[in-house]
Amino acid sequence: xxxxLISVLALLFCLLIIGIEYIMHYRLAELQDEHTARIENIRxxxxxxxxxxxxxxxxxxxxxxxxxxxxxxxGDYEVYEMAVSTIRTxxxxxxxxxxxxxxxxxxxxxxxxxxxxxxxxxxxxxxxxHKGYAxxxxxxxxxxxxxxKIKECIDTKNRDLAYNAAMALCHMGDLYEVAEYLLxxxxxxxxxxxxxxxxxxxxxxDRRELAELLFEKCNKYMKCTIIKTLEKYPIDAFRPMYIExxxxxxxxxxxxxxxxxxxxxxxxxxQILQMAAQDNDWVIRSSAVRGLSRLKSPxxxxxxxxxxxxxxxxVRQTAAQAITKMDIMPSDLEEILGGYxxxxxxxxxxxxxxxxxTE
Amino acid sequence: xxxxxxVRSFIVVFNYFCMAFTLLLSVIxxxxxxxxxFRVHRDYSKSFSDDFHSYVxxxxxxxxxxxxxxxxxxxxxxxxxRSLMKINYPMYEIIVVNDGSTDKTGELVVNAFHMHKIxxxxxxxxPTQKIEAVYYSKKYPNLLYVQKANGGKSxxxxxxxxxxxxxxxxxxxxxxxxxxxxLLRLALEFIKDSRTVVAGGIVRIANGSKIVDGELKGFSMxxxxxxxxxxxxxxRSFLMGRVFWxxxxxxxxxxxxxxxFRKQTVIDVGxxxxxxxxxxxxxxxxxxxxxxxxxxKYRVKFNELSVCWxxxxxxxxxxxxxxxxxxxxxxxxxxxxxGMTLNPRxxxxxxxxxxxxxxxxxxxxxxxxxxxxxxPFTLLMGELNxxxxxxxxxxxxxxxxxxxxxxxxxxxxxxxxxxxxxxSIAVSVYAILENFGYRQLITIFRVEGIIKYRKLHxxxxxxxxxxxxx
Numbered sequence: 001x002x003x004x005l006i007s008v009l010a011l012l013f014c015l016l017i018i019g020i021e022y023i024m025h026y027r028l029a030e031l032q033d034e035h036t037a038r039i040e041n042i043r044x045x046x047x048x049x050x051x052x053x054x055x056x057x058x059x060x061x062x063x064x065x066x067x068x069x070x071x072x073x074x075g076d077y078e079v080y081e082m083a084v085s086t087i088r089t090x091x092x093x094x095x096x097x098x099x100x101x102x103x104x105x106x107x108x109x110x111x112x113x114x115x116x117x118x119x120x121x122x123x124x125x126x127x128x129x130h131k132g133y134a135x136x137x138x139x140x141x142x143x144x145x146x147x148x149k150i151k152e153c154i155d156t157k158n159r160d161l162a163y164n165a166a167m168a169l170c171h172m173g174d175l176y177e178v179a180e181y182l183l184x185x186x187x188x189x190x191x192x193x194x195x196x197x198x199x200x201x202x203x204x205x206d207r208r209e210l211a212e213l214l215f216e217k218c219n220k221y222m223k224c225t226i227i228k229t230l231e232k233y234p235i236d237a238f239r240p241m242y243i244e245x246x247x248x249x250x251x252x253x254x255x256x257x258x259x260x261x262x263x264x265x266x267x268x269x270x271q272i273l274q275m276a277a278q279d280n281d282w283v284i285r286s287s288a289v290r291g292l293s294r295l296k297s298p299x300x301x302x303x304x305x306x307x308x309x310x311x312x313x314x315v316r317q318t319a320a321q322a323i324t325k326m327d328i329m330p331s332d333l334e335e336i337l338g339g340y341x342x343x344x345x346x347x348x349x350x351x352x353x354x355x356x357x358t359e
Numbered sequence: 360x361x362x363x364x365x366v367r368s369f370i371v372v373f374n375y376f377c378m379a380f381t382l383l384l385s386v387i388x389x390x391x392x393x394x395x396x397f398r399v400h401r402d403y404s405k406s407f408s409d410d411f412h413s414y415v416x417x418x419x420x421x422x423x424x425x426x427x428x429x430x431x432x433x434x435x436x437x438x439x440x441r442s443l444m445k446i447n448y449p450m451y452e453i454i455v456v457n458d459g460s461t462d463k464t465g466e467l468v469v470n471a472f473h474m475h476k477i478x479x480x481x482x483x484x485x486p487t488q489k490i491e492a493v494y495y496s497k498k499y500p501n502l503l504y505v506q507k508a509n510g511g512k513s514x515x516x517x518x519x520x521x522x523x524x525x526x527x528x529x530x531x532x533x534x535x536x537x538x539x540x541x542l543l544r545l546a547l548e549f550i551k552d553s554r555t556v557v558a559g560g561i562v563r564i565a566n567g568s569k570i571v572d573g574e575l576k577g578f579s580m581x582x583x584x585x586x587x588x589x590x591x592x593x594x595r596s597f598l599m600g601r602v603f604w605x606x607x608x609x610x611x612x613x614x615x616x617x618x619x620f621r622k623q624t625v626i627d628v629g630x631x632x633x634x635x636x637x638x639x640x641x642x643x644x645x646x647x648x649x650x651x652x653x654x655x656k657y658r659v660k661f662n663e664l665s666v667c668w669x670x671x672x673x674x675x676x677x678x679x680x681x682x683x684x685x686x687x688x689x690x691x692x693x694x695x696x697x698g699m700t701l702n703p704r705x706x707x708x709x710x711x712x713x714x715x716x717x718x719x720x721x722x723x724x725x726x727x728x729x730x731x732x733x734x735p736f737t738l739l740m741g742e743l744n745x746x747x748x749x750x751x752x753x754x755x756x757x758x759x760x761x762x763x764x765x766x767x768x769x770x771x772x773x774x775x776x777x778x779x780x781x782x783s784i785a786v787s788v789y790a791i792l793e794n795f796g797y798r799q800l801i802t803i804f805r806v807e808g809i810i811k812y813r814k815l816h817x818x819x820x821x822x823x824x825x826x827x828x829x
Contacts, residue, residue, distance in 0.1 A: 014754065014760075015757060022784075049671070127404070128408075129405060129407040197418055198419060200446065
């Protein structure tokens, strides 16, 4: 009897849970319906107001439409962002191409709505994810007066918030805070690589200063990562360091420096790249071949041609890709395609099929 | 008399075993549901500050090769390629591998995309059947069509890996549609954690949903009951099971319809296993095995916001064939990697995930089916109290409903459903109805898979599907 009683109680308990789940489900579904309907309504009204602004016959009617748009936003960040998006994507006459007119309208709305205060409130009162979002938005709006508040967020234990705050300061070009943040994560190799890449891409300050500051204190892994990242932003002042690294024995540093040197495309670096093209490590050889292809000298071309027959597939592929971008004579191509080196011929054929119209 | 008594005792003991087994499984499922709820809640909150669109321009984003193994896919293949060409991802290539189709799959692709035959060098890092021809189009430079001798889905995927250029690849079913941002979301798993070697997305049933260019545009309830049940079933399987197992880094399966892999890792483990129909599970288990054996840090992730739509089977025969294949695939994988079972060397995977799959996913179906026949028999013999039988049956149904309904709540919570409140509640009715017939049928199909394992474990399965609504 006891087990049967327990079973009945368990069944009743299950039914209670099912009931709660159904209520939750229905409520959530209703909320979603309401949300969808609300968004649709707002979108429609925003469209009407934007059109009103565009086609307003007089300045006063235009002003009243802008006021209506402002009232619609009413301190809600979601509506504000929708309004900006509506203005940017509105297709009316030639307006959708006129970035200046769009900027002007957004500026007028900003003056009335003060979006900075909306995001500042979010930064003060929101949860960690809202705070993170607010940091990014405030940085995009150049709200420098909130820099100190954003800095406070970097010290939080929540990794997402710290990242968003640091990214915001990156937008604001805050050299020391960004450097400190990057140094604080340098031992986490799973994380720091991509962060360095992202931060250098977004940094609005002087990249050279940031790199110098980091080079002073960072470990080898971070140094290599920064050098690889700087391949996209060649800075002459670092060339001597790259030359030293490319001539050294540390493989990781050598790879980074050869890549960075290759990106300059300076003829005076050819000798170092030629030496790197003979290295035992295939990544170094491949990076050197790519760098040499930018030089376009006869000796560089000869090395790239030689690399077409490299024992490593990736080097051959890199060489084949590179050679089609160099000033190569048709006779040279014929020689490769009809030559004894099957690997070289295959690699070039592969690239040519995709770059030359063979139809 | 002695023999009869022994049979009687056995039946009674087995009945209790069945009940204890079902209850234990339900408790495990409920734990999974709770963990999944917290995980989904965290990920959903996190997505607020996660400006994933900004990664489109990021140099960190790795290019992807989309491999589509196709065998007699003339109905959907061209449409699928066109839809893939519109995905929101900066650098990708599409490789269609025709595994010796006997229909017009190849002809349709070549003509639709103005492709021409090219000679190309192929790096055979994984052995495959002979690649007969490679086609390329200047007009669609990120599309490659590969014609090869029939060798099975795994062989087609391995050929695609060999010919691919990029460090990540995804295998996509020819009859599936990927949402516009799905790949971007999955690729972010590789950026955010460089240990990630595999990331799987959620697969949803497209029957009834209107999907245009990778965007869900609307939902209407599918006509057939069997399709409606599958909608609930998929929510449960993905939102509950996979979210839970990935949170412990012991997810054993990334759907064959949609998963993103680090190419080098797959090459290191020898590519997809040939002559198996559960290649999607087998490759993930082999990756776990290889990484743990070699003490490499790795992660197998699941992203519930990354969505792929697939057409679910529309007839009982097709669903029977599908579930049979799934069970055979599971069995094949578990047998192939038997050494991992309860082996502490493989951590959580060996100690929990694989034993769970053996006990509950494989033999569970067997126990359940025997129970279906034995319990009424015991009832007839007078060995089982009718009241207790009814209570037990209702309890198992109620537990099933809690799980299915819980998954629907999760789905609604993430605001992903394109259903209205009414439709959503209508779907939830099927969370109850599936317990009366559908669930039992599916279990029997799974047992059939176990029984026919030796006969069927090397065949390509084929299910009749309708075209996507455009």
